[in-house]
Amino acid sequence: MGNEKDHLEAIEGKEKFRYIGTSPIRPDGVDKVTGRANFGADFTANGMIHGRVVRSSHAHAKIKSINIEKALKMKGVKAIVTGQDFPKIDPSDKVVGEVVVSFYDMSQNVIARDKVFYDGHAVAAVAATSIKIAEEAAALIEIEYEVLPAVMTVIDAMKKNAPVLHKGMKTEGMDPVPKRSSNVASRAELKLGNAAEAFKDADVIVERDYTAQTVHQGYIEPHACVAEVSADGMATIWSSSQGQFMVRAFVAKLCAMNASKIKVIPSEIGGGFGGKTKVYLEPLALLLSRQSGRPVKMVMTREEVLRATGPTSGGHARAKIGAKKDGTLVAAELEMEYEAGAFAGSPVKLGCMTGFAPYNLKHVSCIGWDVVVNRPQAAAYRAPGAPVAAFAVESAMDELADTLGIDPLELRIKNAAVEGTQAPYGVKFPKIGCLETLRQAKATEHYNMPLGPNQGRGVASGFWFNIGGQSSASVMVNPDGTVIVATGSPDIGGSRASMALMAAEVLGIDYDNIKPLVADTESVPFSDLTGGSRVTFATGKAVVEAAEDAVNDMKRRAAKVWDVDIDQVEWKDGIATCIETDIHKPMTIAEIAAMAGKTGGAISGKANINAKGAGAAFATHICDVEVDPETGYVQVLRYTAVQDVGTAIHPAYVEGQMQGGAVQGIGWALNEEYVYSKDGQLQNTGFLDYRVPVASDMPMIDTVIVEVPNPGHPYGVRGVGEVPIVPPLGAVANAVSHAIGIRMADLPMSPPKILATIDAAD
Amino acid sequence: MAKHHVEAIINGDPAEFLCGTEQTLLDCLRDELSLTGSKEGCSSGDCGACSVILDGRLVCACLVLGVEVNGKKVETIEGVAKGDDLHPLQKHFLQEAALQCGICTPGFIVAAKALLKENPHPTETEIRYWLAGNLCRCTGYDKIITAVQKAAAEMRGES
Incomplete structure (x- = not known):
């Protein structure tokens, strides 16, 4: 399908949609409610052995020696690898995008070389005939360390005399580039107008420091894979990840193999949220398999997941906003320092770009510092970088509304970004739904309900870019007229259903006659990973185009049978009809498919695209809390998420994204944090004390779906998965602040912290 | 050994x-x-x-x-299912879109089944506390609670 105008016309005729906007049962549903679905740890291979990782318990140390002799002698031990077994990668080997991917760092993160950089850093890996033997052998590996002082916080890391993690790290983005090595990997700056000057026109200025702690994505499925290298050097990897092609590319790079020698078969994925956009186990399993000649299975424990994967950056933010008495914003500043973890690459720049995006501002200054510390290397987590920035900005907006005596949603409505607004990060917004989410939030019953004692209400908005990228789809028409839709995009939250709905809409056949599948790296062309809220948008667009290609193929077959021009064939509701004359009996997809052999062979359609035109997403959330003044415990009473989704392909799964993102954000705001000892050992390595929200913590999460169609997608889709985690930190903090009458600027707002805040004010 | x-x-x-x-x-x-x-x-x-x-x-x-x-x-x-015949909890988990990634789903269904055997008329709060030992990171629990409520109603013969 062609241009934006066509898209909008198609979308505006929405009542004509037969399948889009319905919520049928997902194609993979029965397997997932009966236990049949195979996730990462469920796969086994004949002759398989088991790998375990030896991890550092030092946060920062030089590796002086590794002795594997004793372990190797143990019966049942088949292979041991250390950093020395991996190819050397040049430090300049990077892919530079919004976030820099350094293969040098990636390789060191997978297995340490000269130094360990965090508690849990992999140092060696053992494969043996049982997990028990592998664990016993792991304990026999002797590693001699020279322990170095641990640098655990951005404040300590940025001190002038702080121990330097990476010798030679010179802060990028500084002019001039500093001569001394430091822990500051880069400085990002974003400027619109002249904020410093514009603040002089403000009647009111609010300014405050905010802190957020490291949190983990918390997917319930630990990382898992099986790797098998055959004698001819061909490798097969079964793994749970957000992208089978990502796994192939990274493993190829880290193990110096060529991509055609690695086949990656995706399992079902038990949650990712950005945390499974990296490799941890796969390169280790591959080398262990190559060395042992056996398939090697590796599964992380929860402790390993928390110590060595994820998390997302904690950090600091200082937000300053100036406004006129009537609430018109005149200038805004944000300065943030984010923990990158052990290697450069926190999403601080994305935080800078997103913080003020919901607002129409002429003068903005944002500065972000990417700081390495002795914690695991940060991984993407749902709208990476945006939630902490929004926490600061939305808290400041709330404080501004309080100061001016203006309703906080009114203040946002007055300043909302609309079509044509110049966003601080560079673009002029096309059609967006920011204002619509605010207006709908204001109109909810929730927003207008009375509050009781010790209760408070908070609102916050949020923005996320969403991305497009490369996606491939094949639509194969079976001889009986049913259809297979193959893509390369792992299904984390029901995307198979969305793919089938879009294909059904184009083909005009029943949803139940379409089988969507997630193919391995040798069965579909390359696709980018599942992330950036891109699958329903970009892979959906590929599916629509591939289905259109198949429809054209079928029209061509009908034209051939009828001996007419293809433009005389109309396709509607799965039936080809000849427009020119009624002498030809219309043919159903089943009839056309049945005679495929006589009209040129199998029928299919394909599309390999790099999707542009991802529509930006905006959300506004409302949160009511009650704070127990005796204990400091916060009960979330009501929560409403309002979001512009473009077009909801499968509304129930859209709601699910909004609810799930909101609850992750509530956990971030109230409970979750990495707790380290002074020496840098992670103290809360299980779900008992890394406490994610449980059912009894939460109320129902109300949703309001706003649909401002994205002209960049044939059906108006915007990404929906990430933006719901952007507003909750601010919404919850504003609610708690109102409930106790004191501004809370330090996450998580756990009971002891709230109690201390209340006590300090007494 | x-x-x-x-x-x-x-x-x-x-x-x-x-x-x-x-x-x-x-x-x-x-x-x-x-x-x-x-x-x-x-x-x-x-x-x-x-x-x-x-x-x-x-x-x-x-x-x-x-x-x-x-x-x-x-x-x-x-x-839990008898052949092709899904248990009401399984049916309602599907109908309510109560799973996203699905890794926690087997545990929730087994736990909810145990709840409904003990208490066929659970309130929302009772469901939430019974299922507090089952973590779901995708759904925010909303649709899971609804699915259990609807399955309970069906099992009581109310729907």
């Missing part, structure tokens, strides 16, 4: 397996009996992904040793 011979009734059928002293029931189900529907999310009893019913009682299979189930009855997710 010699393995233990264990006999149990699993999903209504007699089963026997050999297990090491240190192997958990979850290990035995998954590795010895190839019943991989019960999932390991934490192996410390905190996530509920391995929920099974042992002699009528809801337990985390990761906190029970394999040898402990000798002579006992174990019900796992694989036994």
Whole structure:
């Protein structure tokens, strides 16, 4: 399908949609409610052995020696690898995008070389005939360390005399580039107008420091894979990840193999949220398999997941906003320092770009510092970088509304970004739904309900870019007229259903006659990973185009049978009809498919695209809390998420994204944090004390779906998965602040912290 | 060390397996009996992904040793549907879109089944507290609670 105008016309005729906007049962549903679905740890291979990782318990140390002799002698031990077994990668080997991917760092993160950089850093890996033997052998590996002082916080890391993690790290983005090595990997700056000057026109200025702690994505499925290298050097990897092609590319790079020698078969994925956009186990399993000649299975424990994967950056933010008495914003500043973890690459720049995006501002200054510390290397987590920035900005907006005596949603409505607004990060917004989410939030019953004692209400908005990228789809028409839709995009939250709905809409056949599948790296062309809220948008667009290609193929077959021009064939509701004359009996997809052999062979359609035109997403959330003044415990009473989704392909799964993102954000705001000892050992390595929200913590999460169609997608889709985690930190903090009458600027707002805040004010 | 011979009734059928002293029931189900529907999310009893019913009682299979189930009855997710006939909880989980990634789903369904046996009329709060030992990171619990409520109503003959 062609241009934006066509898209909008198609979308505006929405009542004509037969399948889009319905919520049928997902194609993979029965397997997932009966236990049949195979996730990462469920796969086994004949002759398989088991790998375990030896991890550092030092946060920062030089590796002086590794002795594997004793372990190797143990019966049942088949292979041991250390950093020395991996190819050397040049430090300049990077892919530079919004976030820099350094293969040098990636390789060191997978297995340490000269130094360990965090508690849990992999140092060696053992494969043996049982997990028990592998664990016993792991304990026999002797590693001699020279322990170095641990640098655990951005404040300590940025001190002038702080121990330097990476010798030679010179802060990028500084002019001039500093001569001394430091822990500051880069400085990002974003400027619109002249904020410093514009603040002089403000009647009111609010300014405050905010802190957020490291949190983990918390997917319930630990990382898992099986790797098998055959004698001819061909490798097969079964793994749970957000992208089978990502796994192939990274493993190829880290193990110096060529991509055609690695086949990656995706399992079902038990949650990712950005945390499974990296490799941890796969390169280790591959080398262990190559060395042992056996398939090697590796599964992380929860402790390993928390110590060595994820998390997302904690950090600091200082937000300053100036406004006129009537609430018109005149200038805004944000300065943030984010923990990158052990290697450069926190999403601080994305935080800078997103913080003020919901607002129409002429003068903005944002500065972000990417700081390495002795914690695991940060991984993407749902709208990476945006939630902490929004926490600061939305808290400041709330404080501004309080100061001016203006309703906080009114203040946002007055300043909302609309079509044509110049966003601080560079673009002029096309059609967006920011204002619509605010207006709908204001109109909810929730927003207008009375509050009781010790209760408070908070609102916050949020923005996320969403991305497009490369996606491939094949639509194969079976001889009986049913259809297979193959893509390369792992299904984390029901995307198979969305793919089938879009294909059904184009083909005009029943949803139940379409089988969507997630193919391995040798069965579909390359696709980018599942992330950036891109699958329903970009892979959906590929599916629509591939289905259109198949429809054209079928029209061509009908034209051939009828001996007419293809433009005389109309396709509607799965039936080809000849427009020119009624002498030809219309043919159903089943009839056309049945005679495929006589009209040129199998029928299919394909599309390999790099999707542009991802529509930006905006959300506004409302949160009511009650704070127990005796204990400091916060009960979330009501929560409403309002979001512009473009077009909801499968509304129930859209709601699910909004609810799930909101609850992750509530956990971030109230409970979750990495707790380290002074020496840098992670103290809360299980779900008992890394406490994610449980059912009894939460109320129902109300949703309001706003649909401002994205002209960049044939059906108006915007990404929906990430933006719901952007507003909750601010919404919850504003609610708690109102409930106790004191501004809370330090996450998580756990009971002891709230109690201390209340006590300090007494 | 010699393995233990264990006999149990699993999903209504007699089963026997050999297990090491240190192997958990979850290990035995998954590795010895190839019943991989019960999932390991934490192996410390905190996530509920391995929920099974042992002699009528809801337990985390990761906190029970394999040898402990000798002579006992174990019900796992694989036994919840009868052939193609899904249990009302399974049907309503699907209809309510109560799963996203699906890794926690077997545990939730087994735990909810145990709840409805004990309490066919649970309130929303009772459902939330009963399921507080089952973690879901995708859904925010909303649709799971609704699915359990609807399944309970159906099982009471109200729908």
